[in-house]
Amino acid sequence: MRGNNRIRSKIQMATVSEKLIAVNVAVFILIFFFKTLAFLFSLNSDFLLEWLVFPKELGEFIFKPWSIITYAFLHSGIWHLLSNMLILYFSGVYFLNYFSPKKLLNFYFLGAIFGALVYMASYNLFPAFQGTGRSYLLGASAAVMSILVGIATHIPHMRVRLILLGSIKLWWIAAFLVVVDIIQIPISNPGGHLAHLGGAAFGYLYAKQLGRGNNIASGFEKFLDWFGALFSSSPAPQKRSNLKTVHKRKSSPGTPAGINTRDRNKKEQQEKIDAILDKISKSGYDSLTKQEKDYLFNAGKED
Secondary structure (H helix, E strand, C coil): CHHHHHHHHHHHHCCHHHHHHHHHHHHHHHHHHHHHHHHHCCCCCCHHHHCCCEECCHHHHHCCCCHHHHHHHCCCCHHHHHHHHHHHHHHHHHHCCCCCHHHHHHHHHHHHHHHHHHHHHHHHHCHHHCCCCCCEECCCHHHHHHHHHHHHHHCCCCEEEECCCEEEEHHHHHHHHHHHHHHHCCCCCHHHHHHHHHHHHHHHHHHHHHHCCCCCCHHHHHHCHHHHHHHCCCCCCCCCCCCCCCCCCCCCCCCHHHHHHHHHHHHHHHHHHHHHHHHHHHHCHHHCCHHHHHHHHHHHHCC
């Protein structure tokens, strides 16, 4: 029982990017577990995957519209998964210092949708893709690039310390990955790289508009409220007991020293509460440590 409470507490304390990573990893394990079973029993191992990946044909997409979201949680191999999750974790740390968890979900899902639409449009418009046969899109790269480029657009001159490279600006990292995608289009996986660029383009546009005070995804944000609740990092509301604990307080000494000590304790407590509230206003509730959240909760219960 205590173990379940500890796991539940860790889930509640995890950031939205960490929860997205957990979902991606869980889906990866389940898909490959299914593939293993299909292999052992000589079944079609691609049956489930074909219903979740995003197709290039509009006619096929109409019969599985959910694929414009589900493809962003699928990966072709361990390195594909690892690279995307590392970028998601890295960019998520900086992103959540400036935007809310709900905004991160907007960037992730809308980046994935925009990337998929660019992928479909490219395969049906560019002559280079004529006669390529069936093709499908999978991977979180477009969604992840949306978040990375979005936060790099918002704080382009933020310096990040990387191993071997030292301290470099955040926008350099985003620009490097965008250039790599452009260079690789004629070499391999052109549709995938175009989808990455679509996600990056959306992240740039969305961040620019947010900087001007325009939330171009407000309608989509309301639509995803029910889904965002699954990734909420807010602690679950605690039930209040109907029983009240009554205790007798010891009377403080009626000396000035006793009064000064009590006033000083109250002042220190208020200063700590103010510091925590300032931290929430600057970085959001998720930036608090467990001790700070507990302290704020307990302080709110005091008379």
